[in-house]
Amino acid sequence: MTDLNLYNLFNPSRILLVGASDRVLFSAGIARYLLEHGFADRLTMVNPSGRAVFGRATHTGIAAAAGDGPFDLAIIAIPAPAVPDAIDELAEIGCPFVILESAGFAETGPDGAALQREVVDRARRCGVRVLGPNCVGVVDTTTRFASTEVLEESLRPGGVALIAQSGVFGSILLDWAPSHGLRMSKAITLGNRCDLDEADFLNFLADDPATRVVAMYLEGVADGRRFLDAVAACRRHGKPVVVLKGGRTGPGAHAVGSHTASLAGSDAVFEGALRQAGGIRARSLEHLTDLARAFDACPAPRGPRVAMITTSGSQGILATDAITEHGLELARFAPETIARVRAIAPSWMTIGNPLDLGPSGIYRDAIAAVLDDPQVDALLLHIAIPWGSVRELFTGPDAIEGLLGDPAVLRAAAGRMPILLSHVGYPRFVEFVTEAYGSFLPIYPTAERAAQTLASMWQGPEAASEK
Amino acid sequence: MTDLNLYNLFNPSRILLVGASDRVLFSAGIARYLLEHGFADRLTMVNPSGRAVFGRATHTGIAAAAGDGPFDLAIIAIPAPAVPDAIDELAEIGCPFVILESAGFAETGPDGAALQREVVDRARRCGVRVLGPNCVGVVDTTTRFASTEVLEESLRPGGVALIAQSGVFGSILLDWAPSHGLRMSKAITLGNRCDLDEADFLNFLADDPATRVVAMYLEGVADGRRFLDAVAACRRHGKPVVVLKGGRTGPGAHAVGSHTASLAGSDAVFEGALRQAGGIRARSLEHLTDLARAFDACPAPRGPRVAMITTSGSQGILATDAITEHGLELARFAPETIARVRAIAPSWMTIGNPLDLGPSGIYRDAIAAVLDDPQVDALLLHIAIPWGSVRELFTGPDAIEGLLGDPAVLRAAAGRMPILLSHVGYPRFVEFVTEAYGSFLPIYPTAERAAQTLASMWQGPEAASEK
Numbered sequence: 026m027t028d029l030n031l032y033n034l035f036n037p038s039r040i041l042l043v044g045a046s047d048r049v050l051f052s053a054g055i056a057r058y059l060l061e062h063g064f065a066d067r068l069t070m071v072n073p074s075g076r077a078v079f080g081r082a083t084h085t086g087i088a089a090a091a092g093d094g095p096f097d098l099a100i101i102a103i104p105a106p107a108v109p110d111a112i113d114e115l116a117e118i119g120c121p122f123v124i125l126e127s128a129g130f131a132e133t134g135p136d137g138a139a140l141q142r143e144v145v146d147r148a149r150r151c152g153v154r155v156l157g158p159n160c161v162g163v164v165d166t167t168t169r170f171a172s173t174e175v176l177e178e179s180l181r182p183g184g185v186a187l188i189a190q191s192g193v194f195g196s197i198l199l200d201w202a203p204s205h206g207l208r209m210s211k212a213i214t215l216g217n218r219c220d221l222d223e224a225d226f227l228n229f230l231a232d233d234p235a236t237r238v239v240a241m242y243l244e245g246v247a248d249g250r251r252f253l254d255a256v257a258a259c260r261r262h263g264k265p266v267v268v269l270k271g272g273r274t275g276p277g278a279h280a281v282g283s284h285t286a287s288l289a290g291s292d293a294v295f296e297g298a299l300r301q302a303g304g305i306r307a308r309s310l311e312h313l314t315d316l317a318r319a320f321d322a323c324p325a326p327r328g329p330r331v332a333m334i335t336t337s338g339s340q341g342i343l344a345t346d347a348i349t350e351h352g353l354e355l356a357r358f359a360p361e362t363i364a365r366v367r368a369i370a371p372s373w374m375t376i377g378n379p380l381d382l383g384p385s386g387i388y389r390d391a392i393a394a395v396l397d398d399p400q401v402d403a404l405l406l407h408i409a410i411p412w413g414s415v416r417e418l419f420t421g422p423d424a425i426e427g428l429l430g431d432p433a434v435l436r437a438a439a440g441r442m443p444i445l446l447s448h449v450g451y452p453r454f455v456e457f458v459t460e461a462y463g464s465f466l467p468i469y470p471t472a473e474r475a476a477q478t479l480a481s482m483w484q485g486p487e488a489a490s491e492k
Numbered sequence: 493m494t495d496l497n498l499y500n501l502f503n504p505s506r507i508l509l510v511g512a513s514d515r516v517l518f519s520a521g522i523a524r525y526l527l528e529h530g531f532a533d534r535l536t537m538v539n540p541s542g543r544a545v546f547g548r549a550t551h552t553g554i555a556a557a558a559g560d561g562p563f564d565l566a567i568i569a570i571p572a573p574a575v576p577d578a579i580d581e582l583a584e585i586g587c588p589f590v591i592l593e594s595a596g597f598a599e600t601g602p603d604g605a606a607l608q609r610e611v612v613d614r615a616r617r618c619g620v621r622v623l624g625p626n627c628v629g630v631v632d633t634t635t636r637f638a639s640t641e642v643l644e645e646s647l648r649p650g651g652v653a654l655i656a657q658s659g660v661f662g663s664i665l666l667d668w669a670p671s672h673g674l675r676m677s678k679a680i681t682l683g684n685r686c687d688l689d690e691a692d693f694l695n696f697l698a699d700d701p702a703t704r705v706v707a708m709y710l711e712g713v714a715d716g717r718r719f720l721d722a723v724a725a726c727r728r729h730g731k732p733v734v735v736l737k738g739g740r741t742g743p744g745a746h747a748v749g750s751h752t753a754s755l756a757g758s759d760a761v762f763e764g765a766l767r768q769a770g771g772i773r774a775r776s777l778e779h780l781t782d783l784a785r786a787f788d789a790c791p792a793p794r795g796p797r798v799a800m801i802t803t804s805g806s807q808g809i810l811a812t813d814a815i816t817e818h819g820l821e822l823a824r825f826a827p828e829t830i831a832r833v834r835a836i837a838p839s840w841m842t843i844g845n846p847l848d849l850g851p852s853g854i855y856r857d858a859i860a861a862v863l864d865d866p867q868v869d870a871l872l873l874h875i876a877i878p879w880g881s882v883r884e885l886f887t888g889p890d891a892i893e894g895l896l897g898d899p900a901v902l903r904a905a906a907g908r909m910p911i912l913l914s915h916v917g918y919p920r921f922v923e924f925v926t927e928a929y930g931s932f933l934p935i936y937p938t939a940e941r942a943a944q945t946l947a948s949m950w951q952g953p954e955a956a957s958e959k
Contacts, residue, residue, distance in 0.1 A: 413641025
């Protein structure tokens with residue numbers, strides 16, 4: 026088990042698609058994706074009728090396809106009852122890994138559970154490792170391999186590895202990610218996890234150079250001890266693991282039973298164990314993705330002292346409430362910082378924290394002064410200007426760069442401390458910021474969301490042990 | 493005071509702009525907006541130099557402009573020290589209302605506070621009513637009058653009246669509203685509220701036919717008793733009042749002091765009094781706007797029994813946790829409802845609540861059955877389908893109508909009970925839904941946000957008194 030190398034799941038050299046079709050919607054998506062994304066040469070397809078799929082020849086069975094092998098990965102999308110025999114046949118032609126996408130197993134009741142046990146028995150007997158069933162497999166934004174159809178935008182590489190138990194949930198998160206600033210390294214959907222589970226993938230991701238943070242949605246843990254050890258392994262490699270668990274409440278746990286047939290277990294026990302292993306608990310889907318974006322872009326804060334720079338006094342106040350309520354504190358600026366800002370500030374400006382710059386226009390210099398302050402552990406930045414007041418300024422990324430400062434300076438600072446932006450206002454402003462600065466500055470929908478994210482980064486177990 | 497009619501603030505017949513300019517950014521926005529939005533014939537402009545502004549003649553002073561009057565509204569955008577005399581001159585030409593947008597008063601310190609007192613003294617003496625200073629005045633989406641420059645999209649009419657203390661905050665919320673599905677009836681920024689305050693506007697909005705819900709951001713209350721009476725007046729007219737208050741924490745209250753010179757006061761006292769008056773407390777800006785959207789579209793639920801219909805088991809589970817944690821409960825479907833759904837459901841589908849429809853495609857009929865169930869007080873609907881599985885379906889609004897059902901049926905049901913949608917997935921789907929159904933179905937970013945919104949609607953004081 027310790028020698029398990031899952032790399033070929035994300036970058037297979039030879040792929041066998043069992044149940045290939047250009048008519049069945051779900052299966053067609055898999056074939057189309059692989060053919061359109063540069064995997065045509067690595068792909069062999071099996072269809073019992075032997076008819077062409079998207080104009081390419083198929084084999085009538087697994088044995089008949091053996092000549093195209095050896096395969097390092099098979100993707101199965103056939104009716105559930107036919108799966109056990111397919112596993113045997115794949116073992117016979119030496120295929121070590123299977124992504125089993127078919128549904129109709131433990132999630133459907135006792136008969137399906139029996140069929141799933143049969144699959145596991147056969148796989149164990151012949152040494153084939155299985156991801157699924159009832160999943161959509163994996164996506165890799167570096168190799169661009171995917172065992173499901175994904176939007177082109179979802180393939181923009183980033184540092185977030187997503188592990189979702191349900192296939193549908195993993196897919197809709199992938200569809201949703203690009204418009205929410207979330208960029209993936211890999212995505213894995215576990216499904217009923219009859220064999221490979223979240224611990225296997227966490228151990229793999231701990232060593233994955235493309236992954237900076239792991240975001241997980243689980244409805245239960247396959248093996249508590251192995252899971253916690255794997256979380257700890259990621260932490261040792263400097264990778265935060267953020268976990269959203271469904272079934273926190275009684276009715277939620279009941280709903281879990283009929284969804285992925287998991288045992289939600291005691292929530293308090295889970296919470297305590299996760300914390301001890303160094304994992305971070307997310308309270309909601311937004312909290313999970315807010316944290317994933319932050320950890321992808323920034324280090325955790327070294328301390329709780331937050332500088333808040335704003336152009337809206339009200340946003341500064343709302344953020345201050347959130348900072349305080351979530352266990353952070355407002356930094357006291359060093360005298361040098363105050364002097365630097367005073368030297369450039371208009372007379373009406375009060376120099377405090379939150380630092381409300383109003384329409385002063387001294388944003389870039391004030392930001393630079395605060396970033397140099399040794400008494401600041403993190404920066405929340407809320408530059409929002411009424412469109413009506415500065416419509417001439419909203420012309421594109423160049424104007425924004427003049428406003429906020431040299432991207433290189435901000436990028437260097439963002440390597441030392443978290444800088445989280447938020448924006449309430451003219452929507453194009455956020456696009457301009459992203460175009461000017463790239464993705465290293467995560468942008469949140471409100472100052473309160475940014476403050477909460479920062480607090481959860483700080484309260485992560487690493488920070489706690491330093492307190 | 494009881495005869496105060498603020499209507500002319502939102503629909504003035506003759507407007508005097510004091511401090512008109514096409515060079516000073518902020519002032520230029522006011523003139524440009526009025527000239528470009530059909531108010532040219534009602535507008536007279538004063539500029540001390542007497543030079544043309546946007547090609548239109550100006551008067552050198554208020555007295556000189558009298559011949560164009562009588563004016564029912566003056567908008568002032570001149571340096572603060574000149575404001576007291578301007579108030580006297582406006583009184584002399586019989587102008588009853590002033591929107592005072594100039595800054596440089598109580599928010600800047602003792603000198604500014606003294607100047608503000610001078611303004612109030614003069615206004616009281618001559619019976620002129622003043623909104624501001626340090627504000628951007630009002631926006632009315634029915635008359636399209638605005639005393640500040642706003643985006644065309646922000647003028648799409650809706651039932652949400654926004655009252656914001658700060659001008660900047662009001663402006664950036666207006667910029668932000670259209671892309672977040674929030675449609676306004678009116679917006680009012682109070683600024684330092686030296687005279688007209690939130691209670692005056694609440695009393696006015698209680699009778700305003702365009703307003704269905706009032707959303708407020710306050711940093712303090714001008715007069716506690718009058719405010720609570722005005723909240724109660726809105727409730728008597730069936731209009732929920734949702735209040736976000738900045739300065740809940742000690743550091744937040746401190747920041748309030750240097751922003752709008754308000755006293756944040758004891759948060760617990762405010763919370764209790766607001767609740768007693770029938771107001772609803774918002775915890776964050778997102779919570780405020782989530783509630784405003786819901787109340788604009790839907791009645792409050794008659795009870796706590798929620799039906800959750802989903803295509804993603806995981807989203808159903810997360811919503812169930814949120815429903816339970818926020819004091820709502822899952823409805824038990826009536827036997828007739830279960831029978832109706834069973835009759836059309838595929839064999840693999842478990843019929844429960846949450847009702848996970850998966851890829852069954854029976855959405856419109858299942859939704860109709862649940863909406864007819866007398867044991868259901870509210871519906872959460874999360875139809876999210878992986879793009880890869882149904883890319884052919886994502887062709888436009890027509891496809892969505894086929895999916896979710898006849899808009900007329902849903903619109904009728906939404907008049908009886910709240911129906912809150914949520915969507916995680918392919919972003920265009922949300923646009924298609926809005927195009928197919930209009931704005932009567934509010935759409936939330938996650939099922940958890942929709943569940944929290946519903947819980948806050950139910951826990952509103954009206955619902956509480958029925959429990």
